Structures are given as C-alpha cells and as structure tokens.
Amino acid sequence: MQQLGNGRFNAELKAMVVEASLALARLDAERLEELALSCRALNRDLSARSGQERLEMAREGLELTGEMAVFERVLEATRANLDVMSRVRELRAGQREYGSSVRLRSSARREWVRTGDGDGNH
Amino acid sequence: MGTISSAFHLISGALDADQAALSIVANNVANANTTGYTEEKPNWEENSPVSINGVNYGTGVTETGATSVRDRVLLERLDQQQQLSAASASRLSALNTIQALFTPDSGSSSATAGDIGSDITSFFNSFSSLEANSTNNALRQQVLSTATTLAGDISNAADGLNSQQMALDQEAAVVIPQVNALTGAIAQLNAQIQSTSPDGDAGVLEDQRQQDLSQLSQLIGINQISTENNGLSITTTSGQTLVSEGSSNPITAGMANGVTHFFVGTTDITSQVASGGGSLGGYLTARDHDIPGVLASLDQLAFGITTAVNAQNNAGIDLNGAGGTGVNPANPALNIFNQPAAVAGSAAAMTVTMTDPNEIAAAGPAGGAGDNSNAVALAGLANSASVNGKGPTDFYSNFVTMLGAAVAEVQTENTARNASVTQLQNQNNSLSAVNLNDEAAAMQQLERSYQAASQVFTILNTIMTSALNLGVPTAVA
Numbered sequence: 001m002q003q004l005g006n007g008r009f010n011a012e013l014k015a016m017v018v019e020a021s022l023a024l025a026r027l028d029a030e031r032l033e034e035l036a037l038s039c040r041a042l043n044r045d046l047s048a049r050s051g052q053e054r055l056e057m058a059r060e061g062l063e064l065t066g067e068m069a070v071f072e073r074v075l076e077a078t079r080a081n082l083d084v085m086s087r088v089r090e091l092r093a094g095q096r097e098y099g100s101s102v103r104l105r106s107s108a109r110r111e112w113v114r115t116g117d118g119d120g121n122h
Numbered sequence: 123m124g125t126i127s128s129a130f131h132l133i134s135g136a137l138d139a140d141q142a143a144l145s146i147v148a149n150n151v152a153n154a155n156t157t158g159y160t161e162e163k164p165n166w167e168e169n170s171p172v173s174i175n176g177v178n179y180g181t182g183v184t185e186t187g188a189t190s191v192r193d194r195v196l197l198e199r200l201d202q203q204q205q206l207s208a209a210s211a212s213r214l215s216a217l218n219t220i221q222a223l224f225t226p227d228s229g230s231s232s233a234t235a236g237d238i239g240s241d242i243t244s245f246f247n248s249f250s251s252l253e254a255n256s257t258n259n260a261l262r263q264q265v266l267s268t269a270t271t272l273a274g275d276i277s278n279a280a281d282g283l284n285s286q287q288m289a290l291d292q293e294a295a296v297v298i299p300q301v302n303a304l305t306g307a308i309a310q311l312n313a314q315i316q317s318t319s320p321d322g323d324a325g326v327l328e329d330q331r332q333q334d335l336s337q338l339s340q341l342i343g344i345n346q347i348s349t350e351n352n353g354l355s356i357t358t359t360s361g362q363t364l365v366s367e368g369s370s371n372p373i374t375a376g377m378a379n380g381v382t383h384f385f386v387g388t389t390d391i392t393s394q395v396a397s398g399g400g401s402l403g404g405y406l407t408a409r410d411h412d413i414p415g416v417l418a419s420l421d422q423l424a425f426g427i428t429t430a431v432n433a434q435n436n437a438g439i440d441l442n443g444a445g446g447t448g449v450n451p452a453n454p455a456l457n458i459f460n461q462p463a464a465v466a467g468s469a470a471a472m473t474v475t476m477t478d479p480n481e482i483a484a485a486g487p488a489g490g491a492g493d494n495s496n497a498v499a500l501a502g503l504a505n506s507a508s509v510n511g512k513g514p515t516d517f518y519s520n521f522v523t524m525l526g527a528a529v530a531e532v533q534t535e536n537t538a539r540n541a542s543v544t545q546l547q548n549q550n551n552s553l554s555a556v557n558l559n560d561e562a563a564a565m566q567q568l569e570r571s572y573q574a575a576s577q578v579f580t581i582l583n584t585i586m587t588s589a590l591n592l593g594v595p596t597a598v599a
Contacts, residue, residue: 013582020578020582022541023571024575025540025541025542025544026544027567027568027571032571033570033574035574035578036578036581039581039582039585040577042581043581066534068586070538071575071578073534073537074538074542074575075572075576075579077203077542078541078542078568078571079572081545082572084199085565088193088195089565
C-alpha cells in the first residue's frame with residue numbers, strides 16, 4: 001500500500017481512476033474487479049490513518065475531481081448502454097417466444113391433421 | 123395429393139436446406155473481415171405436411187433465405203452515441219483552439235493574446251509608477267506603451283476569435299455535401315430494399331444502409347423512423363425530414379448575418395442542427411454559442427477598461443495644464459483609448475488613440491504641477507468594479523477560469539461518449555459481426571464490468587467525500 005504524505009497517494013489514486021475509466025470503456029471486467037478489490041483494501045488502510053494524513057488526503061483529493069467526473073460520466077453511459085442491451089435481450093426473448101408460438105400452432109395443426117385416419121392403411 | 127414424389131421432395135428439401143445453410147456459413151467466413159458486414163443466419167421454415175394415401179408424414183424444412191443478425195435498437199443507440207461523440211469531439215477541438223488564444227506565452231516578450239492578464243497588471247502598475255514622479259516623461263511613455271500592448275493583445279484575441287469563427291463556418295459548410303451524398307444514397311438503398319426485401323432482411327443492402335447511417339450520424343444529429351416494407355425515414359433530431367423512404371431532401375447553404383445558414387427547402391434549420399449532434403452540431407455550437415460567448419466577455423473587458431480609464435483621465439489635469447471633459451465638458455477629450463459607442467465590438471476595435479504622453483492627466487482638478495492624485499485614482503481602477511461589477515484583473519481571471527471549466531466539461535463529455543461508443547461497438551460486434559462470442563457472454567461481460575466499476579466508483583467516491591470532509595474514517599463493506 002502506498003504511503004501518504006509523499007505525494008504518491010494522489011498520483012496512485014489518480015492513475016487508478018483513469019485506469020478504471022479506460023477499463024470500463026473496453027468492458028474489461030477482470031481488471032475492474034481487481035481495481036474494486038484494491039479500492040476496498042485502500043479504504044481499509046485509510047480508515048486507520050491519522051487525522052493529519054487525512055487532512056493531506058483532503059488537499060490531494062481535490063485534484064481528483066476531474067478524473068472522477070470522467071469516471072462518473074462513463075459509468076452513467078455504461079448504465080444507459082446496459083439498459084439498451086437489456087431491452088435488446090427482452091426483444092430477442094420476445095422473438096423467441098413468438099417463434100415458439102408459431103411452432104406450437106404448427107404442432108397443433110399437425111395433431112389436428114393426424115386425428116381420425118390413424119396410420120392411413122385403409 | 124400424396125405421392126412418392128412428395129416423400130422424395132421431403133428428403134431432398136432437407137438436403138437443399140442444408141446446402142443453402144452451408145453457403146451462408148461460407149459467406150460469413152468469406153466476409154469475416156469486411157467492414158460493416160453483418161453475419162447472416164439461415165432461416166428455416168416448416169413445410170406443409172405431406173399426405174401420402176391419407177397419411178401425413180412430417181413436415182420437413184426449407185431454407186427460405188438469410189437473416190442478418192443485427193439489432194435495430196442497439197444500432198440506433200450506437201448511432202445516437204456516435205452523434206454525441208462526434209459533436210463533442212468537434213466542439214472540443216474548437217474550444218482547445220480558443221483556449222490556446224488565452225494561454226500565456228511563456229518565455230517570450232512579444233505581445234500575444236495569451237498575455238492579457240499580465241498586460242492588465244502592467245498597465246495599471248504603470249500608473250502606480252507614475253505616482254512617484256508624475257512629470258517624468260519616461261514613466262508617461264511607459265503608460266502609453268503598456269496601454270498599447272494591452273489594447274493590441276485584446277484586439278488580437280478578438281481577431282483570432284473571429285478567424286476561428288470563420289474557419290468553423292467553412293468546416294460546417296464542407297459537411298453539407300457529405301450529408302447530402304449520404305442521404306441520397308440511403309434513399310436509393312431504401313428503394314432497393316423495399317422492392318427486393320419488403321418482408322425480410324435485405325442482407326448486404328441493409329449492411330450498406332447501416333454503414334451510411336453510421337457515417338451520417340457522425341456528421342449530423344438524426345432520428346430514424348422505420349416505415350412499411352423495410353423502409354426507413356430520417357429526420358433531423360428536431361424533426362425536419364431528410365429522407366422519406368426512396369426520396370431525399372438535400373440541405374442547402376446560404377449566408378445570413380455573415381455566417382453560413384442551412385436550409386431544407388425554405389426552412390432555416392441552423393439552430394436545430396447546432397443542437398442536434400454530429401460534427402456539424404459541434405462546429406455550429408462552437409461557432410454560434412462558444413465563440414460569441416467568449417467574444418462577449420472580451421468585449422465587456424475592453425469596454426470596461428476603456429470607459430473607466432478614459433473617464434478617469436478626463437477627470438484630471440494633464441502636464442500641459444489642460445483638463446479633460448470631466449473637468450469641463452467643453453474641453454477636448456483626453457482619451458487614452460478610443461472610446462467605443464457600444465459594448466459589442468469593443469475588443470476588436472480597442473486601440474490607443476493618445477500619442478502625446480503629456481496628455482496623461484496625473485494631476486487632480488485642484489492639484490498643481492506635480493500633483494499625482496489622478497494618477498493614484500487611475501492606478502486604483504485595477505481593483506475597482508469597472509468591468510461588469512468586477513475589477514479588470516478579477517474579471518479576466520474569472521473569464522479564463524470559466525473557459526477552462528468549459529473545455530474540461532466538454533473533454534469529460536467527449537471521453538465518456540467515446541467510451542460509450544466503444545462499449546456499444548463491442549456489443550454490436552458480439553451480436554452482429556462474424557466471431558465466436560455469443561450474446562449471453564457479451565451481456566454478462568457488460569453486466570460484470572458495470573457492477574465492478576460501480577463498486578470502484580462507490581468506494582473512491584466515499585473516500586473522496588470522507589477526505590473532503592476532513593477525514594471521518596469511512597468503512598465500505
């Protein structure tokens with residue numbers, strides 16, 4: 001875990017936010033899951049830090065607002081895309097159901113034709 | 123009627139169907155690297171049952187053609203995102219050029235628009251220097267010299283903005299023939315598709331139409347409306363019809379108020395197109411919104427400085443013992459800058475009209491030779507609310523900050539839109555192009571990515587909030 005107070009925290013966190021945005025753009029789920037684990041560890045580590053160190057974080061954190069804004073917008077766009085894809089999936093499911101209903105009608109027709117004559121050896 | 127030939131047909135039909143399906147698969151493989159090609163899947167249709175001597179046998183299948191695996195919902199979303207991405211990209215490019223005009227020119231003593239901030243400081247500091255020795259000719263020359271630099275940089279900035287506006291005007295005009303070519307091509311494809319495939323997928327024709335739609339989306343904001351028999355109509359985002367099935371309405375260009383306006387028929391669609399998206403939307407937003415906004419601020423700055431400085435100089439007595447119009451309205455004006463009649467155009471017209479440094483009115487109306495009270499007042503204008511309620515330095519600083527924020531906002535927008543387009547292209551490739559990924563895997567990848575990214579964002583946002591609130595320890599499950 002990086003140390004606070006030497007300027008690395010800000011650089012590391014900024015790099016993480018930028019990487020998360022890029023990974024989300026290319027839907028790199030594996031990398032995003034790794035970053036999520038890293039973030040959890042970072043959060044646990046920071047919780048144990050002193051007040052002075054957290055004050056320094058406040059100063060450095062202000063410089064991350066731009067990168068976080070980008071990440072947030074990409075996340076919003078992804079959510080909208082996910083909605084669209086869900087809609088696509090629903091439509092496709094509907095088509096499949098429609099397809100199966102056609103088959104059911106065909107099947108019913110076949111049964112209706114077969115009723116009566118048996119094997120036809122009359 | 124049941125016959126042996128009917129039974130044979132049942133078998134041969136299945137064989138034919140297999141062969142047709144194999145042809146489609148071969149076509150997919152052959153076109154795997156063709157841009158815009160959409161994978162085709164064979165359609166199987168159940169045949170009517172065959173009745174032989176009153177006995178019905180099976181139904182068999184017939185291959186009835188190929189349906190491209192494309193999804194209009196996804197493609198329209200992709201086109202929409204491309205429109206927004208292209209708009210933000212062209213607007214961002216213009217804003218970066220504008221911002222470069224106001225970037226300080228480090229390491230050079232030559233006058234540039236980017237040095238306006240330091241020019242303002244130097245100009246008002248020259249009055250402070252004059253306070254110490256109000257009759258000194260070199261110090262008076264220094265006032266006129268710094269005034270000339272300030273006026274030159276402000277007018278240069280205005281000229282640069284006007285040039286940028288004209289360049290964007292030309293770039294916008296160049297887009298129109300491309301739009302018209304694409305809408306014409308789409309109309310032709312519509313006619314072909316409607317005549318050849320009114321009830322089904324048109325395969326390659328549909329691919330071509332989709333490619334043209336994709337290109338059109340990068341140029342202009344559009345809405346797509348599916349019509350009868352697999353046709354398509356296209357309107358601008360505000361509803362002006364560009365393509366109605368087999369016919370297209372070309373956009374024409376004409377000059378109005380010195381800039382190019384765009385028309386469909388006699389309707390001026392310029393403002394609609396500007397807000398619609400595509401690179402044309404971005405160009406027009408920069409041309410009609412961003413640059414006029416920046417020019418208006420620059421005009422306010424120029425008008426405020428000019429008016430305040432001229433008025434204060436006219437309130438004093440110059441080295442020749444003459445008072446300005448503030449001392450006696452009948453006196454000749456002691457203007458340092460040319461005085462504009464209105465705010466609009468002040469920046470471009472800003473020049474220094476005073477040539478005699480002795481006309482700088484350093485003395486107050488009641489002061490004698492060597493008095494510096496009006497020079498003190500002139501120096502004090504640096505901090506007076508002379509420009510739209512702010513001091514000149516504060517106003518300019520705020521203006522540059524606002525411009526930077528606007529650029530950053532559009533940059534954010536552009537990054538997010540590009541990311542969205544990339545995601546959708548990946549999804550579309552997985553559904554529509556020739557590869558081994560299937561729909562479920564693509565969807566799962568999207569969901570996993572979103573969920574993991576949401577976790578990352580939530581934790582980082584919590585950390586940031588905690589940090590900005592000066593560090594209440596935060597624990598995220």
